[in-house]
Amino acid sequence: xxxxxxxxxxQLLEKVNASPxxxxxxxxxMTVPQFSELRNRLGAAGAxxxxxxxxxxxxxxxxxxxxxxxxxxxxxxAFVTGSSEVFAAAKAIKNFEKEFKKPELKVGILDGAILDAxxxxxxxxxxxxxxxxxxLLATILEPSTRIxxxxxxxFNPDADSxxxxxxxxxxxxx
Numbered sequence: 001x002x003x004x005x006x007x008x009x010x011q012l013l014e015k016v017n018a019s020p021x022x023x024x025x026x027x028x029x030m031t032v033p034q035f036s037e038l039r040n041r042l043g044a045a046g047a048x049x050x051x052x053x054x055x056x057x058x059x060x061x062x063x064x065x066x067x068x069x070x071x072x073x074x075x076x077x078a079f080v081t082g083s084s085e086v087f088a089a090a091k092a093i094k095n096f097e098k099e100f101k102k103p104e105l106k107v108g109i110l111d112g113a114i115l116d117a118x119x120x121x122x123x124x125x126x127x128x129x130x131x132x133x134x135x136l137l138a139t140i141l142e143p144s145t146r147i148x149x150x151x152x153x154x155f156n157p158d159a160d161s162x163x164x165x166x167x168x169x170x171x172x173x174x
Contacts, residue, residue, distance in 0.1 A: 024079050025106060026076060050078060105117040
């Protein structure tokens with residue numbers, strides 16, 4: 001094997017091994033500014049978009065021990081890896097696709113399982129870890145918050161109406 005090819009495959013292998021997921025997108029017809037914007041949005045989501053020859057990507061995935069997705073590596077494909085959650089990367093791609101009608105999610109690998117485009121779009125709809133933890137915390141705190149309001153109302157009935165008036169004043173000014 002050509003030493004230059006080996007260096008490229010090793011770099012791809014390093015990126016694939018460092019990421020818990022690999023997403024493959026078809027970027028046919030995208031302009032350079034659109035592709036740059038996609039990379040910026042993915043960067044904000046903790047992911048990176050890479051372009052390499054499909055044969056190099058196949059070889060890197062094979063060396064990493066990941067499933068064969070060779071039938072999806074046709075045409076102009078880019079692959080997305082990242083160090084954070086797959087939800088954010090999939091959401092960034094899905095939102096970008098809604099806005100520009102490109103790129104198209106083709107396939108992904110998550111924890112050794114192959115996911116088709118529909119499953120990846122479903123994953124994109126899942127809220128982030130922080131949002132889920134926030135919802136869980138709100139659910140846990142709701143009963144104690146209700147009890148605190150009842151106790152406050154029992155011992156200080158005027159406090160609730162005063163706080164409502166105070167909250168209404170800034171809204172009226174705006």
